[in-house]
Amino acid sequence: MDTVLSKALREFTTGPLNQLIVNISGQDGSQWEEELKKFLRKEPCWSNDNVAQIPNTKPRTDLLELVSTVVIPATSGTFVAKEKFVLDIRPEAKVQISDLGGNFKAWFGDKVEDPITKQALRYAKLRKSSVDMPIITELGGEEKSETTLTEMFFLMGKQKYGEDGCLLNNGWANIFYIRDQNRVLRAVGVDWRGGGWGVDAYPIGYPRRWFDGRHVFSRNSDLLPSEPVAVAS
Numbered sequence: 001m002d003t004v005l006s007k008a009l010r011e012f013t014t015g016p017l018n019q020l021i022v023n024i025s026g027q028d029g030s031q032w033e034e035e036l037k038k039f040l041r042k043e044p045c046w047s048n049d050n051v052a053q054i055p056n057t058k059p060r061t062d063l064l065e066l067v068s069t070v071v072i073p074a075t076s077g078t079f080v081a082k083e084k085f086v087l088d089i090r091p092e093a094k095v096q097i098s099d100l101g102g103n104f105k106a107w108f109g110d111k112v113e114d115p116i117t118k119q120a121l122r123y124a125k126l127r128k129s130s131v132d133m134p135i136i137t138e139l140g141g142e143e144k145s146e147t148t149l150t151e152m153f154f155l156m157g158k159q160k161y162g163e164d165g166c167l168l169n170n171g172w173a174n175i176f177y178i179r180d181q182n183r184v185l186r187a188v189g190v191d192w193r194g195g196g197w198g199v200d201a202y203p204i205g206y207p208r209r210w211f212d213g214r215h216v217f218s219r220n221s222d223l224l225p226s227e228p229v230a231v232a233s
């Protein structure tokens with residue numbers, strides 16, 4: 001009579017044996033057979049030259065779905081926040097801005113950023129609602145999730161009248177993680193409202209939930225695409 005232990009041992013041994021049979025019968029069967037013979041002769045087998053190199057890829061996450069990549073050009077001068085983020089919805093405004101939140105003005109109003117080199121921002125869609133820390137973790141941590149006001153403002157300028165583009169323009173938030181003037185990482189939300197862009201900032205530990213479908217931007221995230229990524233012009 002089979003005991004629980006004997007059944008477990010049989011399943012443990014037959015599983016690998018069945019897999020070995022499948023491998024020998026497969027496309028690389030001759031290589032598997034040759035390496036098995038070496039193993040039975042107690043010779044070294046599956047040296048680095050024979051082992052297929054499997055890319056070290058990160059699977060698509062449950063929280064974020066990579067959408068695409070957008071190129072940000074290099075800049076030559078400093079970026080002075082209070083000169084760029086100005087309430088102005090006139091047609092001739094460089095960027096139409098309809099609202100600046102109190103937190104954003106307090107935390108970023110005196111920020112000055114150095115010039116940047118050419119960058120590629122990735123943006124992903126939230127699959128489900130989430131607070132900030134799980135999002136930052138999925139992106140690879142604070143350093144890898146971080147972007148800049150320079151990059152965010154450039155994207156706002158590309159859609160200064162609320163045109164279609166990588167920024168959502170339907171009233172939903174576009175999320176950036178940016179360090180403020182005191183080097184504290186903040187969540188910055190940008191959304192199209194009242195004929196212009198609205199901008200505000202939040203502590204990343206704040207229990208605010210970003211709803212699914214929102215875009216999350218990062219300059220150097222760990223996300224890998226589930227399909228080829230088209231670079232936005």
